[in-house]
Amino acid sequence: MASDPLPSEIGLARTCAERLLPHVDARTAERLTGARWDAGRVEESGQFHRVLVLDDVAVLRMTRMAEAGAAPGTCWAPDDSPAFHLPRRMGLLQALAARGLPFSVPAPLSEVWHAETAEGVPLTAAVLQPYLPGQPHPVHEGDPAVLRGIVDALDAVDVTDGDVAAGLGPAWAFRGPWTDERIQALRALPAALPAEHAGALPQSWQEAVEVIATTVRTWFSEPAVAPRLVHGDLAGHNLRWVPVPGEGDAVVWRLAGILDWDLAHAGDPARNVADLAIWHGQDLIDEIARDTDEAGRVRVWLGNAALEALDDARARQELTGRPLRWDKLLRKVLPRIERAMTAF
Numbered sequence: 094m095a096s097d098p099l100p101s102e103i104g105l106a107r108t109c110a111e112r113l114l115p116h117v118d119a120r121t122a123e124r125l126t127g128a129r130w131d132a133g134r135v136e137e138s139g140q141f142h143r144v145l146v147l148d149d150v151a152v153l154r155m156t157r158m159a160e161a162g163a164a165p166g167t168c169w170a171p172d173d174s175p176a177f178h179l180p181r182r183m184g185l186l187q188a189l190a191a192r193g194l195p196f197s198v199p200a201p202l203s204e205v206w207h208a209e210t211a212e213g214v215p216l217t218a219a220v221l222q223p224y225l226p227g228q229p230h231p232v233h234e235g236d237p238a239v240l241r242g243i244v245d246a247l248d249a250v251d252v253t254d255g256d257v258a259a260g261l262g263p264a265w266a267f268r269g270p271w272t273d274e275r276i277q278a279l280r281a282l283p284a285a286l287p288a289e290h291a292g293a294l295p296q297s298w299q300e301a302v303e304v305i306a307t308t309v310r311t312w313f314s315e316p317a318v319a320p321r322l323v324h325g326d327l328a329g330h331n332l333r334w335v336p337v338p339g340e341g342d343a344v345v346w347r348l349a350g351i352l353d354w355d356l357a358h359a360g361d362p363a364r365n366v367a368d369l370a371i372w373h374g375q376d377l378i379d380e381i382a383r384d385t386d387e388a389g390r391v392r393v394w395l396g397n398a399a400l401e402a403l404d405d406a407r408a409r410q411e412l413t414g415r416p417l418r419w420d421k422l423l424r425k426v427l428p429r430i431e432r433a434m435t436a437f
Contacts, residue, residue: 185260325356396433
């Protein structure tokens, strides 16, 4: 969903354009300071940010005051807010841009502007970043060798290096780690579902929840492999592909850049494969994965993501009291849980 920029957002873009970083060359600086931001569009779909996009020029990333879709009147805790984390996240992009990755990352063009309370707690923040051209790859297809190359490039980044390590976030996102309470609540999901959907859950539902959630929890305390750079949301519009004419009528898709590193952390590289498989097709897992062991972990991570989606839906229904479209969600995620159980 997109909207026209508000006058305040146009003014904020101009404010950031007056605070460009020293590495920005004179030509780019001239384009930014003279940009017609009123001709841009504000992309509203991000969980943490709204983004004012001016095609072929730059983007203005603006932090949200509350999570997208949150109940009215709610707001982030101070140390969870995107405004608090934006400087760290921009530091990570600067570190990655210096590593010579085979694709672009949107390292900041300006200082991070922020507004804060009288006590110095960040309320909102914004930053200019380069516009990365491209489009999402066609869904449910892809060259496994090219996709494996993306994972290899991320694997090659030293997550213990000072600048990179300082920019990484926690491995747990959204609702945090699997606690015993969350596991028990999800085991009891059949009672929270409308009667017509409760029967869709497998008979082994409670076992599946217990096995997948506790396995993943163990991996965080006792990693199955050495931690590598995990993007955290390596799918869809976050990967910017450019179609290049191939032989005959063929089209070759070249990766131009990767956006949205907000969930980047040091963790199991199988999570990158899992994210790619969600978009490009889970039938490619064995071809993208490094070996059969990694392929098995990919399926477990996909099962874990399915449990997270169901737990999030359960919590939202409990919070709002509004029924959800469980049929659509269950059709999407239950096959991933079933495939995850085959990995044990």
